[in-house]
Amino acid sequence: MPEQYHVVTEVFDLIFPPQPEGFEGLKSTVAKLGLPFLDLLESPGFVQALNHLTASETEPTLLSRLQTKLLPCQAVGVTKLLQLTETPFKGVFLCDEAGMGKSLTALTAALIKREQMLPDCGFVLVKHFKKDSQPSCIILDSTSTPVTELLRHQVVICSTTFLLKTFDEYQEYFEYSGLILALGIESATPLLPNQKLERPNLPLHCDTYNSLNKRIAALILDESHYAHDAYSQFNQALRSIKCHSAFLLSGAPIKSSWRDLYGQTMILPGSPFQHIEDFDDMFETGPGEDNGSVPEGVISNMFQRYFMGQILSRPKSALNLPDWTRHVVPVISEPRDRYNYLVIVYLVCEAKRHIRDKKFTKDGMALINKAHRLANHPVLLDGPQIDIKTGAGNKQRSIPSRSGGIGRANKEWTKIWLQRVRDMDTVELLSPRIRTIVSTVNDLLRCHQDEKVVIALACVKFLDLLFEALCRDVVVMDKKRMIAQYDLSVEVDKRASIIDAFSKPTDMAKKAQLREALRMTDDEEKRSRLLLDMEKADGLRILLLDANIAQMSSVDLNLTRASRIILCHSFGAPDIAPLLFDKLSEIDILSKDLIKPIYEPTRAAPRFYTRLDTDAAQDPDAPTREQYALALRELSKNKEEA
Template sequence: MAERWEAIQRTNAEFLSWLEEKIRRADNDPGFYERANPFRMIEREFVPSRYLPSDDQPLADGVTISKGKQKVRPSATPSGFVVPIRGEDMPEEVPVLQYLGSDSFISHINSITDPNIEVSTVLPELDTILNDWQATGQERLLRLGRSAFGGGFLADPMGLGKSLTALVSAVRLHRELRSKGFILVVCRKSCTGQWYEEIQKHFKEVSRCESPNPFRLIDPCDFPFLQDARPSAMVLNRADFPVRKLLSFDVVIVSASFLRQRHLEIKAREKLLNIVPIASLSTVKEALGIADLTSIAMPLHSSLYEELDARISVLIFDESQDAKNPDTALWAAVKSLNYRTAFLLSGTPAYNTLDDLYGQISLLPGCPISSLAHFRRLFGTDKVPRNEQGGDDVLNDQTNPRMLLLKRFMAAILVARPKELLKLPAMSETDISVELNWNSHPAALAAIEALVSQAYRLLSKMRRSNRIEGRRLKRQAFSLFWKAQALSASPLLSVREIRGGRSQYWAYVEWAADRFSHFVKMKGLDENLTFENLDQEQRGQFVRWIRREPGPGRRRAATVTDDMEDDDVEMTSQPGDLESNDDGGDGGDDDDQGDDEDMSDYEDASDDDEDMSDDEDMSDDEDMSDDEASASSDGIGDAGDAEGAEGVNKKMTRQEWLKYLNDQPDGEIFSPRITAVVDTIKSIRDGGNGKVMVASEYVKFLDIVRVGLARKGDEYAGSAVSEFNGTIASQEARTDIIRDFNDPGSESAVLLCTIAAGGTGLNITGACHLIVCEPLWSPGQLEQLKGRVWRLGQTKPVTVYHIFAEFSRIDQAIRSAGSQKADGRKDLMEPLVREDDKDFNLPRLPTAEELDDDN
């Protein structure tokens, strides 16, 4: 035992030395947050557990006992991965099966799932009668906060009042802890005012006695007359706000972008201080172009919180899926806060893939999982078994028993009830077909086929690449997907890359026409043959052939043969007229493995970035990453920005874009997809069937819709059509837009809303019709979007219209990927979501033999 302990100490010392070197390099790297962070690539395998096994539960075969205060690495055993216990002495190692099967773990689950749970008397200052599910939910959440996990998920669907449920539970826990700190609410910028209004609306206004020290919070437990007072609250939007004054509030509300920016400033300051010891102060000032080294404001990271014993008592993280990626600055910013308890609010915790759960779980103070790699090993989320039909069978208990472990673990940290509790009016969904087919737009569809295939090849290569190279390939792939979406949506969406006065759309169409001519010659077909005259067999051959093409901007080698079935056609990369080599990657060198690629394994383009895609914050220049800009940018920049390629005009300002748009003829405005959207709006409005919310990922697309509506009639001019997107900088203006639209007596009848700005946190029950202009990569994004309209307060039946181009391969690919992801998320959540008075069926624990077979 002594020899083993010495080996552990020696290994840990070597690891810490290596870790310190990585930290030093990362801190001195100016691209720390702009690219893959080497420090974040370290696999943290130390897994602290909070649950001890019962005395009557023996350790698994091969598991030993270790003493001392050092943490030890988990290792594989016949029963699963070993999870060390966190405590004073780190007394023993526990297999995952024993961890999830221990009496203490099961007792914890029973305490939060008890159908006969006793709901304690809620706050006397509460001025609202809670719904039954809110009263029970705040009690369950309180028990999660008291548990060894230090919190958990409140995953009720949109509309069940998660905000009030979390506030009540947080205030109760705050008072139990007798905390000198405050409750911190982190939310989207557009929702800060809503959180403040929640407190003002639902709690009684009672005058409070001034504290002898106005900068120190009075403990209501010491002053009973204060327990009837509304929690004092503020929205923090100033970096220089005094910490002591901040501590005079019960609840502090802050936007995620504000928190993220403060964290980045602190990291930049730390890097600067690391440079000073190795260079003269004058050299540093000259190199950085600064006049003096000044201190930075740290309203949420000040050392005063420790000195005053005033840690954040409860962190309420609204839309916690925003920090699902541990490689982002937002995740690091939240993790850097000093809090006792965390309530994670998300109607879609598995927002895109099951791996999204780890980034959020890791924010819990008592998280027992050390890294995403360990999460995947424990729960098998990196393994995607196939069923007999070739589709995904991710959560099938027989094919992947580790999913049972995930369901069981999530049952211990999650409170979720069904939306049926609201008894809302019915919601129906229907497809609106886009007249984009091989008879009307064959060249555009051919270009889409080539772009999507090229993107698939890049993703296939990504699987075989290291992390940094993989991120680059993924970014390039989704840039191609975006171009395919633009071709499927409107020629005007590619106006940001004007060459010779024309959009890139027409260059792609010409490329496709040229490749068709080449195809006709190779096949020896009639030279007068057109796209429209191809029979079904010939069209199938052409589609298969165009998929093998390197894509617009790349050419095959001169040695190309006439054998249309040859899988090993030689390709070469040459500079083209349409896009740079960097955009195309090396896709032409791979076999066409990606033609039937399973897109459910991939996240959307923004998932590699800061995941703060809320374009409402774009005015702060904080939340748009390189990935997002390349994959889903609308291409509207500052007047001085240049594309950086020869022959390419400067990017348009928004004013220039709108003028350009208004000057376009109807033939350019009314693409098949724009026509489908405009006609659907007119059909709804002409029938007098209520207000319409139109949602798209792209501001420019909605701009085109607005112009198209105006050209359809005067009734769609002026205030009849409102817009809600990142170009509206004022929070007051945004609030007024939503309030006016929700007013039944207002003129506002159509709301054009970007999904990033309006997809979360907003109440848009004024609309009973929702038009989704393009398929969405993430099922969580779609659920959040529908939740803006179909939620508490909706009194009319809701109809969701999906604008879908059946023959567009990009539409097919995105819908297929979203459907598969949705099925996986549904399989995970179904056994965990239930009404409070129903018995909970704890997912069974798989046997060691099942896990061995799975390995």
């Protein structure tokens, strides 16, 4: 076949992909009748997938190379993921609740699947592994990387931005090739004068994988709900990747409508649907009708049965974690603090008086803001104005806020501000709130040798002050090793190292050995070395966290080692506990509770697919043709009457 015809075939297959094996009976032209889909719900391949996911007794699968011990729910999850790769869907949704370790579960299953398929597969699209047997990994961030280089590695990581960029180039090139085929090169070139005739390097979109019989072993997509729109460029880019299997990870697969599941399930290599209109016709949903809510009765049962055969989701209760307890620590004031407290009372009273009148609500909120800052630390209200050109200060003016264009987000301003903080004397630095926090941290570190403490507040400048106070007063030696601050001003390449250090457990056995050696020696030089080694064994134990990060779905945190969290509330401040308690054991940020969607589903429904591995599941029966036809007639009648 001539090369140009081969190009056109590839373009056609991308837009109208062939039906996957196992679901040959479902065609777009007859999907509206519902008949092939009803057969699918009773087909052996689908029933096999449903039985695997709803089984209450599943043997765990372990990987000997792992240094991290899989939790029971993770080991069972690996088994179920591997089983689902053998079904016609060729993949599965992994929608465990936050903190269940979805990423590790999926990566373990993908690597085992790759080993089972060798040599007829490529890579999987990692600190958890033993040093001698860590999977080889490469970050794909350049189109110049040859496919042969990618195939030398077990794991390939690429960003969403890179995938979209290469997909755009892929589409542009093949559209240009099709235009040349249709019009000829002389007529096509003026229409796209900037398009090069030379085929671009497309490491994820090329025929080399098929030629070598090394198609991508598994695609692992984190936060799959971002690809819920079937018409989006992101969704189409993911569907263009040819892989043996796919694991779609999300703690909130339904972002705002049941239709969100439709676009995601189309990413699975074996999905019988390739057009979202088929879903709407089948389940009588649509973007303009009740925000895509699924009708009740027969159609709802059909919907639930279909997705129960694709979604593995366990609640966080599977971890058997003890519930957290709350302790209220009062802020103790001293006589010298009396004036500031009187000012706070005055500001609050004035704010209440202003808020009663709608015309002055804004002024009232500004006074509340001042009271909050004063309650945290006086310098946040009455501190010096900082001139970033000279560094000179004027103690009669307030520190400028970010709204003025100069503040903590400005590097020059921040540099001078942090130097001012370091120059403060201890009396000025230790406000009542800071004194209380430092005292609480000291008590925790004295009483518990392996505690890891998170201190959270939605004010970065206060965290700067607190960091300096802890470095001066907390009962540790190597302050920089023991304490870290995490906010949006921290450079991106340093964020991962901070979280990684905080997530490592304290080496208690090493500390015991060093403590015994310290007791046995009188050599001052040796004692200094032993004390330093003891601090290294402690690792990072105090993390100062900007609470605003809890509201950002773009920032991933893994604070599984945290055992204490100190919430530095200002009076009247919103309760940030719900935003942060999940962070202590979170691997994937669940943003649905933190950021309200544009619209909510009109009919609230339980997560029918979430259950413990040991729970007995009740699978909805597939309706008969007569039941489905009757349900459609009743639904049509109700719409006409409405």
